[in-house]
Amino acid sequence: MSRTHHVIVGGSIAGVSAAMAMRQSGFDGAVTVVDAEPLLPYEKPPLSKEADPEQAVRPILPEEHYREHGIDLVIGLRVHRLDDEHRRVVLAGGGELAADRVLLTTGVSARRLGTPGEELDHIHTLRTAADARRIFAGLHRGGPLVVVGGGFIGLEAAAVARTMDIDVTIVEAMELPLLGPLGPAVAGLMTRLHQGNGVRVISGQTVERYAGHGVVEEVVLTDGQRLPAATVVVGVGVVPNDQLAAATGATVHGGVVVDEYGRTDHPWLWAAGDVASQIHSRTGVRERIEHWDVAMRHGAAVGASMVGQPTINDAAPYFWSDQYGKSLQMFGRVRGTDHVVVREGAAPERFVAFWLREGRLAAVAGLDEPKAVRSAKTILDTNAVVAPEVLTDPSTDLRALARRLARPAAAPAQSLPVKT
Incomplete structure (x- = not known):
C-alpha cells in the first residue's frame, strides 16, 4: 500500500511552515515542497532591506533540516497544472507527482500597470x-x-x-x-x-x-x-497567484477562498499564506493578509489541520519594516473607521500610535518603541476598553496597564450560609 502523499506548491514561509507542522503533528506520509525558483526556500523580507542581495538571501531552514524531517524538495520546477481527476500535480516539462492532498502557498506577484515604456531595462x-x-x-x-x-x-x-x-x-x-x-x-x-x-x-x-x-x-x-x-x-500592489486553484474550479475571489482551517471548496485543495483569502479570527472580515509572520502562523495551522489536527491561527496579525536603522512594528489590522491617537511627544524618528475600535484597542504601531508595542499588544489581546487619553499619556506605564488588564477579575465574595 502506497504512503499518503501531501504536495505543497510554493516554497514560501507558509509552505515550509506547513511542511514542518505536518511532521510535528505526527504525519508519517510523504511530504513534498515544489517551488519554481532554483534556490533553497528563503525569507523574502530581507530582500528590500539589504544593500547586498547575497547577504539578504537567507534560507528559511538549512537543507539538512528537510532531510532530517523527511521533507522532499523539488526546486527549479514550475507546476503546470493540477490534475484533480487523477489526483496529480503536473510539473512543467511533463513530470508528475501523485498527491492525496495539495496545499497552495504560491504567494503573490507584483502588479504591473501596462504603463508605456515599462519594458525598458532597469x-x-x-x-x-x-x-x-x-x-x-x-x-x-x-x-x-x-x-x-x-x-x-x-x-x-x-x-x-x-x-x-x-x-x-x-x-x-x-x-x-x-x-x-x-x-x-x-x-x-x-x-x-x-x-x-x-x-x-x-x-x-x-x-x-x-x-x-x-x-x-x-x-x-x-x-x-x-x-x-x-x-x-x-511597487504598486500585488496580485495573488491563484491561477492553479481557479483552473480546478475552486472558488477564487481576490485570492483562494478558504475556511478557518485553510480548506477550499475543492475536495483535495487547501491554501495558506498570502494567496489565501481567509477570515482571520481577529478581524472578522475576509481578506488576504500579506505579512510574513501571518503567513508563517497560517501555514503551520493549515499544515496541522491537513493531517488531522484542526488548528486555527488566532494570533494578532503582526508585521515589521526596517528603514534607516529603525524598526516599525505593528500588531492588529486597521480600518478606516478606527479612532487613531498618537502618544504625546511623537516625532518622525520615534513614535507610538493606537487604533481604537468601539473603545477597544484594535491595532498598535511604533517606530523604535519595541517595549511599548509589546505591552500594547498584550492590551490588545485582552479586548478591554481603554480610554484614549490613557494610551496617549507618556506617563502611563503600558506594561503595568497590560498586566492589570490581563489579570482575571476577582470572583465576588461568597456569603456564608446563616445557621439557624
Missing part, C-alpha cells in the same frame, strides 16, 4: 532574489532612483538607497505614502522620516510613461514633470 519590481540582485546591481552603478508607489517595499528600498548616497524620489498617487495601511497621522510621520533623510516625495501624481533608449532615462508624470532615473522600482 525598471524593476521586487519580489524575488533575482529582482533584488538586478535592482541593487543598478544602484551600485549610481542613481538617481525613482520609486513608483509608496508602499513598504518601495520605501524600504528607498531607505537602503539613501544609505548608499543615491538620489531618491518617491512618486505616490495618494496624498501620502503608506496612507492606506497607516492612515494620515502615522503616514505623515513616516513621510517626514524619509524627507528628513533626503528623499523627495511627490504625492498625488502617477506615471504617464517611461522614456529612454533601451534603458530607462526619465519618468514622465501626469502633470508633465520629468524625473531623471537610472533605476526605477515599481
Whole structure:
C-alpha cells in the first residue's frame, strides 16, 4: 500500500511552515515542497532591506533540516497544472507527482500597470532574489532612483538607497505614502522620516510613461514633470497567484477562498499564506493578509489541520519594516473607521500610535518603541476598553496597564450560609 502523499506548491514561509507542522503533528506520509525558483526556500523580507542581495538571501531552514524531517524538495520546477481527476500535480516539462492532498502557498506577484515604456531595462519590481540582485546591481552603478508607489517595499528600498548616497524620489498617487495601511497621522510621520533623510516625495501624481533608449532615462508624470532615473522600482500592489486553484474550479475571489482551517471548496485543495483569502479570527472580515509572520502562523495551522489536527491561527496579525536603522512594528489590522491617537511627544524618528475600535484597542504601531508595542499588544489581546487619553499619556506605564488588564477579575465574595 502506497504512503499518503501531501504536495505543497510554493516554497514560501507558509509552505515550509506547513511542511514542518505536518511532521510535528505526527504525519508519517510523504511530504513534498515544489517551488519554481532554483534556490533553497528563503525569507523574502530581507530582500528590500539589504544593500547586498547575497547577504539578504537567507534560507528559511538549512537543507539538512528537510532531510532530517523527511521533507522532499523539488526546486527549479514550475507546476503546470493540477490534475484533480487523477489526483496529480503536473510539473512543467511533463513530470508528475501523485498527491492525496495539495496545499497552495504560491504567494503573490507584483502588479504591473501596462504603463508605456515599462519594458525598458532597469525598471524593476521586487519580489524575488533575482529582482533584488538586478535592482541593487543598478544602484551600485549610481542613481538617481525613482520609486513608483509608496508602499513598504518601495520605501524600504528607498531607505537602503539613501544609505548608499543615491538620489531618491518617491512618486505616490495618494496624498501620502503608506496612507492606506497607516492612515494620515502615522503616514505623515513616516513621510517626514524619509524627507528628513533626503528623499523627495511627490504625492498625488502617477506615471504617464517611461522614456529612454533601451534603458530607462526619465519618468514622465501626469502633470508633465520629468524625473531623471537610472533605476526605477515599481511597487504598486500585488496580485495573488491563484491561477492553479481557479483552473480546478475552486472558488477564487481576490485570492483562494478558504475556511478557518485553510480548506477550499475543492475536495483535495487547501491554501495558506498570502494567496489565501481567509477570515482571520481577529478581524472578522475576509481578506488576504500579506505579512510574513501571518503567513508563517497560517501555514503551520493549515499544515496541522491537513493531517488531522484542526488548528486555527488566532494570533494578532503582526508585521515589521526596517528603514534607516529603525524598526516599525505593528500588531492588529486597521480600518478606516478606527479612532487613531498618537502618544504625546511623537516625532518622525520615534513614535507610538493606537487604533481604537468601539473603545477597544484594535491595532498598535511604533517606530523604535519595541517595549511599548509589546505591552500594547498584550492590551490588545485582552479586548478591554481603554480610554484614549490613557494610551496617549507618556506617563502611563503600558506594561503595568497590560498586566492589570490581563489579570482575571476577582470572583465576588461568597456569603456564608446563616445557621439557624
